[in-house]
Amino acid sequence: MLELHKVHSYYGNIQALKGVSLKINEGEIISLIGANGAGKSTTLMSVCGIVSPRSGKISFEGRSIHQLPADQIVTLGISQVPEGRHIFPHLSVRENLDMGAFLRTDKDGIKRDLDYVFSLFPILAERSGQAGGNLSGGEQQMLAMSRALMARPKLLLLDEPSMGLAPLIIQQIFDIIKKINQEQNTTIFLVEQNAYQALQISDRGYVIENGHITLAQDASELMQNPAVQKAYLGI
Amino acid sequence: MFSLKETKRSALISLWFMFLTFPVLVIKVDAIEQTVYWRWENMLYIGLGSFILSIFGKIFFERQKSRRERQIAEKIEKHSLIQRALRDPKYLYPLGAAFFLFAVTYPYLFSTYQINVMTTALMYVVLGLGLNIVVGVAGLLDLGYVAFYLVGAYSYGLLNMHFGLGFWTVLPIGALLAALLGILLGFPVLRLRGDYLAIVTLAFGEIIRLIMENWNDFSQGPSGISNIPRPGLLGFDLTLDQAITYLYYLMIVMVLVTIFVVNRLQNSRLGRAWVALREDEIACQAMGIDKTKTKLTAFALGATWAGMVGVIFAAKTTFINPASFTFLESAIILAIVVLGGMGSILGVILGAVILILLPEYLRALSDYRMLAFGAIMVSMMVFRPQGLISNVRRHYHYRPKKEQQK
Secondary structure, three states: OEEEEEEEEEEOOEEEEEEEEEEEOOOOEEEEEEOOOOOHHHHHHHHOOOOOOOEEEEEEOOEEOOOOOHHHHHHOOEEEEOOOOOOOOOOEHHHHHHHHOOOOOOHHHHHHHHHHHHHHOHHHHHOOOOEHHHOOHHHHHHHHHHHHHOOOOOEEEEEOOOOOOOHHHHHHHHHHHHHHHHHHOOEEEEEEOOHHHHHHHOOEEEEEEOOEEEEEEEHHHHHHOHHHHHHHHOO | OOOHHHHHHHHHHHHHHHHHHHHHHHEEEEOOOOEEEEOHHHHHHHHHHHHHHHHHHHHHHHHHHHHHHHHHHHOOOOOOHHHHHHHOHHHHHHHHHHHHHHHHHHHHHOOHHHHHHHHHHHHHHHHHHHHHHHHHHOOOOOOOOHHHHHHHHHHHHHHHHHHOOOHHHHHHHHHHHHHHHHHHHHOOOOOOOHHHHHHHHHHHHHHHHHHHHHOHHHHOHHHOEOOOOOOOEOOEOOOHHHHHHHHHHHHHHHHHHHHHHHHHHHOOHHHHHHHHHHHOHHHHHHOOOOHHHHHHHHHHHHHHHHHHHHHHHHHHHOOEOHHHHOHHHHHHHHHHHHHHOOOOHHHHHHHHHHHHHHHHHOHHHHHHHHHHHHHHHHHHHHHOOOOOOOOOOOOOOOOOHHHHHO
16 A cells, blocks of 8 residues: 655755655554664654655555645545644644644534544543643544544544653554554554554564665564664563 | 731832832932932832732732632632633623724724824734734744735835726735745745744845835835725725725724634635644644644734734824834834734734834823833743733533433
8 A cells, every 4th residue: 555665854954864665555554663763753744744755665556646735645545644743732622633634625424533532532522622732641632633534534644642641541542553454444554652552453574774775574474573673662 | 918028028029129219319420519418218219119029929829829729629610801702692792792883983983193194003903913923823933024015015115106907906916025024024924933943034124125215126124115096995085084084984994804814714724734743743744734834824824914904004193214124113013912812802902002003002101112011022032931812722522422312
């Protein structure tokens, strides 16, 4: 479904990605784990067009997308939950969700998806009139995910959904990621520091170090890998 | 009721004020007779005044705080009286009708001078609503708005002088030229935000004005363009009084059209994209909104109104020169938007009326006009930073299906 081929991305003169290649099939949950500054978020940003790669190819459903601007990539069905959530703080929860469906025109479909995300996160239904900025961190993360789902993406990119959240909430969020994958058949690309949680729900995993992909295995194998255990799982 | 600590604090404040104002209000040097007067009684007044004011201020803040806490506790959605009245058609329609009647009969009730003043105020209403698109809705701080106003005015002045084009022909041309200039300004500032954007737009406004001031062959420099004809009415010759009244009605129509268009824009897809852009650029891109297009349309549509008002301005004063388009003008329009309430149409109208009409009617106190102006601005920003009438967007509440069936 999504394929990155030898992607090199830069911030100014600093090279963040040094030839990243990875492949995501439809219906999978893939996680990308790595340390701070390894290039996890840059990989995601390269996919959704915010940082355009200097060389290499990214293709989505057979179409090359690395030269498209960010907004057109969204129209193809790739929706991202940015790192640090980036909800619209002064808009209400409901308005945030409406913004997620910005590109859609099918009113009935939007209504159905709204009911769906409210069934996933009932707390958001309660808070629908409140300003997004007044929500707690966990609720904001839920809102950011729901907002991305409102675009009805084929591929959902999640950048550190567990950032700054309590362990109990993290568990809840990951359960729901799994649920979205199963119920909506949404392909999920997950970038995480919290390697243990991420690998537990994933089909396959990639390990990124200094802009290179160093390992690509099934998630269960990665969890057994002594090097990964030592470096990322703290076992 | 008032603790010793607070009293001490207020006393300290008043001491500080006495110290600060000492050189200006107490010492008076008579340079001719070489004597110095010590006006100690002034110091006493200042001390007393600031003491009492600081106590009142403290009480005000305390009460506001407790009220806010109570609101949060009881989850009351607070709306001011005006906002509630606007929501309810029972009040909205009679109020609107009364205003409309007043606006229509205005020229018959008041003198030509008053009509002229009101026309100016209406022009600022439209300018404020135009800038409101850029600053209030899209959140792009534009300090060079007056440049588009200038373009409108000069396009009428120059096109009329060289080609003899009439008011009604130039009105759309001026709007179009201003919009084009808005896009032209938009391109280089696409990547800028906040302070940087403000500085660039400020410079842009000054550049346009300086070009007009110095390019004598093109714009006749500081001496400006005179004898610009007033707008015609189906070929009739209008007397001066009639022309002024005509312009007044023209502005009324213009204001109504602007309110209608801006209101529709705010609730449209484009309006939502602007709001998203103001709130968070990264999220805005993640939603699939074209950032470039959204920013450029905000600049262009904001500039369009300035261009049209510029044409009307040239027609109203029949004389234009670059001195009418200084930075102060931009600042006043921006003040209208901020004072009235960013994003709120009614707020902007009220802001324009207050900022333009008040100085006009306070001519008797003209020495203290700027002082009062400054004091009002400072106290507004301290006590009501959201503006006179804050913008309340339409609220939608989610109800699960079961409840809807009931």
